[in-house]
Amino acid sequence: MNTPPPSPPSSSTPPLSLSLSRLSINQETVKQLSLPELAEGCVKEGVTAVGLWRAPVQEYGVERTARLMRETGLAVTSLCRGGFLTGIEEAPRARALDDNRAAIDEAAALGTDTLVLVSGGLPPGSRDLAGARERVADALALLGPYAEERGVRLAVEPLHPMFAADRCVVSTLGQALDLAERFPAHQVGVVVDTYHVWWDDQAPAQIARAGRGGRLHAFQLADWITPLPAGVLLGRGQLGDGSIDFKALRAMVEAAGYDGPIEVEIFNEALWAREGAQVLRETARRFRTHA
Known part of the structure; x- marks a missing residue:
């Protein structure tokens, strides 16, 4: 008698514990x-x-970094970041496009197929969110083919709405997919970052939508802790210290077809003040326990 295949996990059925082979x-x-x-x-x-992030890689040297990764056997799962594409004036837009082309070239040199894009906030004096998002789409139309030629995918990352004014006018997975779906999936997809989407009751449906379209290009973890620090940017918490159900969100992305690396991306001054090797060891342990 044939046994039917198992059903994909749902958010109510936490997946099995992870091995470090998935951790980035x-x-x-x-x-x-x-x-x-x-x-x-x-x-x-x-x-x-x-x-990896562009500034420290540039400081160390792109080719030197690529060689270090090869020699140590480390895969580069993504490069952060491109984007900031919401400018209105011609000269700033041209500079932003040139910088994003350089980021694509760096990603290709490092051997990663994923460049994370943060769209950028409202230009000074502007209140036009829709117009800013449309300028991001205009830029993606130019950058997508350039990235494809170099074997790199553009991964649009929605950020929590508290960043809409100054950092990212793309605030939900739905908005990110509305942009990405104008272009081929092998050119433009999305990032699911738990810190930015955990609160959104539409996230499960949008994760499934991204999976159907082959647009789940990256999955990142950080916890939501309160109170938020001044400036809020550095409020991402160590896994297990906050409010996010990582196993439920992982079940959603895996049910949507994502089986790739899972990055832990935390901006937190308290972690940075500690000995780095200790934080790395703790992060690996928390990943196995909480993700």
Whole structure:
């Protein structure tokens, strides 16, 4: 008798515990570590992948970083970040496009197929959210083919609405998908970051929508802790310290077809003040327990 295949997990059925083979340590989580220290720490802890950021990579050297990754056997799961594409004036828009092309080139040199994009906030004096989002779409139309030629996908990351004014006019997965779906899925997809979407009752439906379209390009974890610090940007918490049900969200992205790396990306001054290798070790332990 044929046995029917198992049903995909739902948000009410937490998935099994993860092995470290799925973990990617985002560089900002342990930004106190140099790139060689990060690579050494990952190898020591059995972590096989990292997400990198442009500024420290540029400081160390793109080709030098790529060589370090190859020599230590670390996969680069994403590069952060491109974006900031909401400018109105011609000269700033041209500069932003040039910078994003450079970011795409850097991603390709590092061997990652995913460049994370943060759209940018409202230009000074503007209150036109719809117009700002449309300018992001205009930029994606130019950048998508350029990225495709280099084997890189653009992953639009929606940020929590508290960042809409100054950092990201794309606030929900639905808005991110409305942009991405104008373009081929191999050019433009989305990032599901738990910190930014956990609150949204439409997130489950939008995660499923992203999966149907083949647009789940990255999955990132950070916890929501309160009270939020001044400026709010550095309020992302260590896994297990806050309010987010990571297992439920992972069940959703896996039911939608995502089986790729899971980045832990935390901006937190208290973590940065600690010894980096200790934070890396703790993050790996929390990942196995909470993700």
